[in-house]
Amino acid sequence: MFHWQEAYTLAIVFKDALDQLKPFKDFSIQIFATDLDCGAIDKAREGIFSANIAKDMSTERLNKYFVKVDRGYQVIKSIRDMVIFAQQNMIKDPPFTKIDILLCRNLLIYLTPEIQKKLIPLFHYSLNKGGFLFLGSAESVGNFTNLFKPLDLKSRIYQRLQPLIQTEPVELPTSFIPARSVVNKPANEVKNLQSLADKLILQYYSPATVLVDGKGDILYITGRTGKYLEPAAGKVNWNVFAMARKGLDYKLSDTFYKAVRQKEEVTFKNAIVINEGGPLMVEISVNPLKEPEALSGMVMIVFTDVTIPNVNQTIKATGQTSVSNKREEELERELLQTRQMWQVTGAEMQISQEEFKSSN
Incomplete structure (x- = not known):
């Protein structure tokens, strides 16, 4: 969203501030810098400034954060590691989330008022509670x-x-709408996908709802799903299983694959999810869609809160008595999930073999 040199400058400023404050806790700072141009991204990752920067900063700072190279001065590795550069079209691509500071200076002025009205709520969606937004001098x-x-x-x-x-609800970028190759539908059918999804969701699913493909990759979101899903750490991953909050992971995948295998709606009742607000009981419904035709082959996942006052007591009753027991439960769940995925794969292979035999 800004010139790549500014990203490294911010990293250096934050590093200086941490060195001065000497906080009691370790802080991990990660800066995401985006641009439309792949060439600009490749250049930015090198982190090489022209030799002229030696005139604009003290020798102490130059020696602390830069090393001399053939083409000028390169930012040291520890500072380069603080910055992740990625190609992104903020109008079309999924947004970064859980951000503390968002800088988007002197970009909105080049966009239409309609797009600006969509981006400001999206910035709000991307920022953490109390986060900060920096705009250009002619923007608001x-x-x-x-x-x-x-x-x-x-x-x-x-x-x-x-x-x-x-x-x-926040209008998320259109990349949540699948490309034609994903659903194998003609372009004239896919172009109305978002309106069809909205109509179906409003008619049948008022709670938080996610539309995914057969692999669990998110195509469309409506409602407030933050209580159940959160972006995974590291590279942006818009797979619903990777984003499932603690307590939902194996339950969600088990219900999903069961529904896909049986080709009918499957519901998991009284699942307990842990989020910032504490434990929450939720019902997960997974429905492989057959109609309307444009949505056929996709899967609708609906999260519905269950009103039960003693969720904390329910958690205690499940037997979470020690760290070792918790780890054993996690390992058992992972093993169960792996077995179930192998069973699904085996069943699909068996069906394929039978179809091959019948064709001969």
């Missing part, structure tokens, strides 16, 4: 004063607010 959050409050209007620095009422 517009009418979204319920989402951000100004901290410094002159510098265009805003802080994320928690709205009292969520008026409407």
Whole structure:
């Protein structure tokens, strides 16, 4: 979202601040810098500045954070490791989430008002509670004063607010809509996918809902799914199993593969998920879609909260008595999930062999 040199500059500033503050806890700082141009991304990853930077900074800082190379000065590896460069079209690609500071300076002014109105709520969605948004000198959050409050209007620095009422779901980028090759449908059928999904969801599924393909890759999201899903650490992964919160992982995959195998809706009742707000009991419904035709082959996952007052007591009753027991339970779940996936694979191979024999 900004020039690659700024990303390294920020990393150096944050490193200096941590060295001065000497916090009691270890802090891991990760900066995500994005651009549309692959060539610019490759150049940025090298982290090589021109030799002229020696005139603009002290010798002490130059020696601390740079090493001399043939083409100028290269940022040292520890600073380069703090920055991840990625190609991204913020209008079309899935957003980064759980961000503390988001800088998008002097970009909105080149976009239409309609797109700007979609991006500001998306920035709010991407930021952590109390996170900060930096915009360009000629940019603002517009009418979204319920989402951000100004901290410094002159510098265009805003802080994320928690709205009292969520008026409407965030419109996520269109990359959640699958390409034609994913669903093997003609273009004229796929172009109305989002409207068809909206209609189906509003008609049958008012809770938080996720539309995925046969592998669990997310195609479309509606409602507030943050209680059940969160982005996995590391490289962006929009697979629903990778994003499942603690307590849902093996339950979600077991229900999913069972529904796909049986080609009918399967529900897992009273699953307990752990999130920042504490334990929560939820019902998971997985429905392989057959109609409308444009959605055929996709899978709808619906999360419905179950109102039970004594969730904490329920967790205690399950026997989580020691760290060793917890680890044993996790290993058993992983083993069960692996066995189930092998069973599904074996069944698919058997069906393929039978179809091959019958064709001969």
